[in-house]
Amino acid sequence: MILAAGKGTRMRSQKSKVLHEVAGAPLVAYPVKAAQALGANPIVCVLGHQIDEVSRVLSARFGAEAIRVAAQHEQRGTGHAVALGLEPLSGFSGLVLILYGDVPLLRESTLARMVDAAAKGTLVMLTARVAHPSGYGRIVRNEEGRVERIVEDRDATEAQKLICEVNAGIYVAPAAFLREATAKLSPQNAQGELYLTDIVPQAAATIGVETVDVDPEEMAGINDRAQLVQAEAVMRARINAHAMELATLRAPETVRIDSDVVIEADVEIEPNVTLRGRTRIGAGAFIGQGCVLTDTVVGPGTEMKPYTVADQAIVGARCKLGPFAHLRPGTDLADDVHVGNFVETKKTRIGKGSKANHLAYLGDTIVGERVNIGAGTITCNYNGFEKRQTIIEDGAFIGSDTQLVAPVRVGPNAIVAAGATITQEVPAGALAITRVAQTHLEGYAARLKARYADREKTAAEKGKPPRTDNHD
Ligand code: UD1
Ligand code: MG
Numbered sequence: 243m244i245l246a247a248g249k250g251t252r253m254r255s256q257k258s259k260v261l262h263e264v265a266g267a268p269l270v271a272y273p274v275k276a277a278q279a280l281g282a283n284p285i286v287c288v289l290g291h292q293i294d295e296v297s298r299v300l301s302a303r304f305g306a307e308a309i310r311v312a313a314q315h316e317q318r319g320t321g322h323a324v325a326l327g328l329e330p331l332s333g334f335s336g337l338v339l340i341l342y343g344d345v346p347l348l349r350e351s352t353l354a355r356m357v358d359a360a361a362k363g364t365l366v367m368l369t370a371r372v373a374h375p376s377g378y379g380r381i382v383r384n385e386e387g388r389v390e391r392i393v394e395d396r397d398a399t400e401a402q403k404l405i406c407e408v409n410a411g412i413y414v415a416p417a418a419f420l421r422e423a424t425a426k427l428s429p430q431n432a433q434g435e436l437y438l439t440d441i442v443p444q445a446a447a448t449i450g451v452e453t454v455d456v457d458p459e460e461m462a463g464i465n466d467r468a469q470l471v472q473a474e475a476v477m478r479a480r481i482n483a484h485a486m487e488l489a490t491l492r493a494p495e496t497v498r499i500d501s502d503v504v505i506e507a508d509v510e511i512e513p514n515v516t517l518r519g520r521t522r523i524g525a526g527a528f529i530g531q532g533c534v535l536t537d538t539v540v541g542p543g544t545e546m547k548p549y550t551v552a553d554q555a556i557v558g559a560r561c562k563l564g565p566f567a568h569l570r571p572g573t574d575l576a577d578d579v580h581v582g583n584f585v586e587t588k589k590t591r592i593g594k595g596s597k598a599n600h601l602a603y604l605g606d607t608i609v610g611e612r613v614n615i616g617a618g619t620i621t622c623n624y625n626g627f628e629k630r631q632t633i634i635e636d637g638a639f640i641g642s643d644t645q646l647v648a649p650v651r652v653g654p655n656a657i658v659a660a661g662a663t664i665t666q667e668v669p670a671g672a673l674a675i676t677r678v679a680q681t682h683l684e685g686y687a688a689r690l691k692a693r694y695a696d697r698e699k700t701a702a703e704k705g706k707p708p709r710t711d712n713h714d
């Protein structure tokens with residue numbers, strides 16, 4: 243059960259706090275992923291503030307069926323939230339793990355320790371020893387060291403405020419216990435809320451309480467933007483350390499890899515690379531300095547030279563891209579394709595072994611296999627009203643500085659001579675030339691030179707200064 247109904251006032255944002263992102267995923271996605279990794283089923287999210295937006299993001303990420311939503315329209319406290327969260331779990335009799343939507347750094351291994359400890363049917367709570375306990379609930383233990391209860395910061399006496407063992411707010415307990423215990427909560431406290439922490443003395447008197455200790459870094463809750471970027475730094479360091487088990491990151495402190503990115507073995511990543519969203523990098527690929535890839539799949543052995551930018555592109559094996567290539571959404575490159583500097587592709591499929599090495603725009607285009615696209619080739623895919631398609635079939639050769647005015651097709655093994663404006667289908671194997679025939683004016687260069695020399699002479703005779711840009 244994930245509690246995420248709170249407003250997040252200190253974020254000072256139009257957007258719900260739990261939708262702010264850490265390493266490319268919204269905060270609320272982290273506890274959901276942790277719950278899924280532990281095999282929790284079903285998963286309930288208690289939502290209130292911006293319930294529609296948060297629900298939409300969750301179903302887009304995890305599927306409409308993955309999560310049951312419990313609505314808490316008025317935030318009357320963590321105990322109230324859990325009572326509402328139990329409603330969609332009416333037939334459920336197992337253990338409930340309670341997580342928070344704004345606590346993204348908890349490790350699966352920590353939660354697994356809690357679930358193991360809860361197998362005996364006790365209430366297991368996560369605690370940490372911190373240097374600055376202010377703001378947290380304090381763990382009050384009896385003379386035997388057993389947990390008696392939790393005192394919230396605002397309800398604590400001066401003596402209790404000195405306790406450095408704090409409540410992380412994460413629990414595992416049997417559903418039946420939680421149902422009974424939350425039904426008995428009352429709002430007799432400084433905030434007039436139903437405190438979930440008040441289930442602890444009830445558990446101490448019945449099923450028993452156990453604590454699992456955690457590194458304070460893991461339990462950090464996000465309340466403001468400074469904490470958001472601190473958490474992001476921790477998350478990125480973890481992601482990069484994990485990536486470096488298989489891949490070489492030349493300057494890991496400069497590389498930004500989102501949490502859902504997959505990197506296979508023997509990948510090499512140069513400085514200042516950003517890998518976003520659901521990007522996947524195949525084995526042995528090389529990602530050069532400054533590449534920015536979003537939701538892009540890169541095949542094994544592909545070499546991306548510096549400053550290549552790709553968004554929602556699919557790149558095959560052993561391709562050579564960049565430097566400065568721009569693959570826009572809908573780009574689909576087969577194996578052994580070359581897309582070189584200042585080439586832009588959009589909604590374009592390029593077949594095996596084809597090359598567009600310099601300065602081209604290929605939009606709404608299907609390119610066959612072994613095609614050569616010369617420098618300066620442009621598909622004129624837009625007539626100001628609609629986008630239209632260009633087809634270049636296998637083995638065709640497109641000469642430099644060609645405009646292909648869509649809709650148009652170049653047949654297999656056809657050749658388009660440099661400088662062409664192609665508006666009609668080029669038949670298979672044909673040569674298309676559209677340029678004006680070249681003519682020569684014999685001796686013209688010498689006549690021109692003589693004419694300018696004359697002008698200089700006349701000007702000098704009239705006392706004008708000589709031209710200074712003769713040789714510029
Ligand atoms: C809570 C604990 C405190 C603990 C701290 C750890 C209580 C009473 N106190 O305090 O002991 O040290 O967490 O961070 O439980 N939420 C709802 N509905 C509500 C209230 C809260 O969904 O009505 C959600 C919030 O969105 C948030 C989580 O529950 O994700 C925790 O709420 P928050 O208000 O931050 O609790 P704290 O006062 O920090
Ligand atoms: Mg809090």
